Amino acid sequence: MFEFDFAQYRQALSDKIADRCPGSVAGEPLLNELQRVADEAERLLEQHQVADRSLLDCGPGCSSCCVVNVSTLLPEGIAIAHYLRGQDVGLKNQIRSKVEELWCEVRGLDDEERLCMRRKCAFLDEQGCCTIYPVRPLLCRSLTSTDADRCREALVGQAFGEERPILMHQFQQQLYETLFIGVADGLEKGGLDGRSFQLTGLIRFLFKHPEAEAELLEGRRLCWQDLY
Numbered sequence: 001m002f003e004f005d006f007a008q009y010r011q012a013l014s015d016k017i018a019d020r021c022p023g024s025v026a027g028e029p030l031l032n033e034l035q036r037v038a039d040e041a042e043r044l045l046e047q048h049q050v051a052d053r054s055l056l057d058c059g060p061g062c063s064s065c066c067v068v069n070v071s072t073l074l075p076e077g078i079a080i081a082h083y084l085r086g087q088d089v090g091l092k093n094q095i096r097s098k099v100e101e102l103w104c105e106v107r108g109l110d111d112e113e114r115l116c117m118r119r120k121c122a123f124l125d126e127q128g129c130c131t132i133y134p135v136r137p138l139l140c141r142s143l144t145s146t147d148a149d150r151c152r153e154a155l156v157g158q159a160f161g162e163e164r165p166i167l168m169h170q171f172q173q174q175l176y177e178t179l180f181i182g183v184a185d186g187l188e189k190g191g192l193d194g195r196s197f198q199l200t201g202l203i204r205f206l207f208k209h210p211e212a213e214a215e216l217l218e219g220r221r222l223c224w225q226d227l228y
């Protein structure tokens with residue numbers, strides 16, 4: 001039977017990320033490494049039988065889980081900001097005002113309160129698809145339902161205080177969660193801020209302060225006043 005050594009995977013990731021930390025030109029090696037490890041995880045899921053993706057019931061247009069706080073690491077946020085810079089001005093402006101509006105409503109809310117609001121992520125388009133899909137946060141990739149109807153019902157139920165299980169694709173969930181922790185460890189080891197921030201607040205900050213990117217990639221740590 002196939003067994004995957006998550007502890008070793010996490011250690012290797014952490015070392016690779018730490019190696020690409022400060023001293024780099026505009027953080028490019030770090031951002032490239034982040035993309036590379038995310039692509040590698042994708043390939044791993046395609047290749048291994050234990051990760052049978054036919055079990056997944058998530059698909060384009062189903063955005064029922066896009067109503068939660070998404071914890072996002074700094075380089076993930078910076079990669080999203082870079083990606084958005086390459087999009088057309090109309091889309092960029094639209095996303096920017098959605099981010100601003102959403103952040104005013106959700107800042108300071110804990111996970112449960114955020115879920116209760118049922119407010120959709122600012123990156124969803126009219127069709128319910130993620131507009132930053134190629135660079136979406138690692139924890140968005142870890143949410144993988146094996147039964148979309150039950151997932152939807154459970155999320156609605158949770159907003160009303162009901163405890164219903166959400167059936168997840170366990171291997172994929174654990175792989176991306178380990179990836180997230182490995183990257184966070186590597187950032188701290190490499191002298192950068194390895195804490196996570198709420199996706200909406202982080203992107204709003206990066207929209208407003210593009211000049212801060214270089215400082216963040218050199219070890220500046222954000223404080224809560226920066227985001228609020």
Ligand code: SF4
Nearest residue numbers: 066121123124130140
């Ligand atoms: S970033 Fe994309 S996948 Fe993640 S919550 Fe937002 S719309 Fe959904």
